[in-house]
Amino acid sequence: MADVTQLPVMTASDAEAIGFARFNDVPTLPIDIPDGNFTISARTSDGRRITFFFGEYRRGRPPSFVDVQYHDNRTTIANAKGDLSPTFDMLTIGRGGRHAYDSRKHPTDDKPSIAVILLGEPKGCDTLA
Numbered sequence: 408m409a410d411v412t413q414l415p416v417m418t419a420s421d422a423e424a425i426g427f428a429r430f431n432d433v434p435t436l437p438i439d440i441p442d443g444n445f446t447i448s449a450r451t452s453d454g455r456r457i458t459f460f461f462g463e464y465r466r467g468r469p470p471s472f473v474d475v476q477y478h479d480n481r482t483t484i485a486n487a488k489g490d491l492s493p494t495f496d497m498l499t500i501g502r503g504g505r506h507a508y509d510s511r512k513h514p515t516d517d518k519p520s521i522a523v524i525l526l527g528e529p530k531g532c533d534t535l536a
Contacts, residue, residue, distance in 0.1 A: 412438070413437075414437045416434050417437070421435075422435040446459065454479070456477075457478065460476075462474060469529075471525070471526050475524065476521050480494060483520075486520060496510045497522055
């Protein structure tokens with residue numbers, strides 16, 4: 408089992424004060440993600456499920472990307488393995504609130520089944536080697 412540090416739910420300000428990023432002024436659950444591959448699975452009170460897969464490019468290293476998947480939109484598409492994956496709508500928000508990408512404008516077969524966030528280089532780090 409991966410060694411995970413999960414702190415209690417706290418204010419956004421308290422989470423920021425101990426080194427976590429702040430996003431909106433709402434209760435925050437800070438979690439230290441271990442090196443290697445790791446998934447967080449979350450569920451809303453009405454049963455909607457979403458997963459966050461923190462993936463490594465190199466074995467045993469800190470994650471380099473996050474795959475996000477929403478599981479309960481009731482639509483699917485074929486994936487690379489020939490199985491079915493759930494699809495969902497998503498949008499990205501850029502400068503001035505502009506939606507650079509909005510899947511609601513696409514036909515069902517072109518909707519995403521996974522959103523990938525590339526984590527990039529951490530501050531003060533020249534390489535992920």
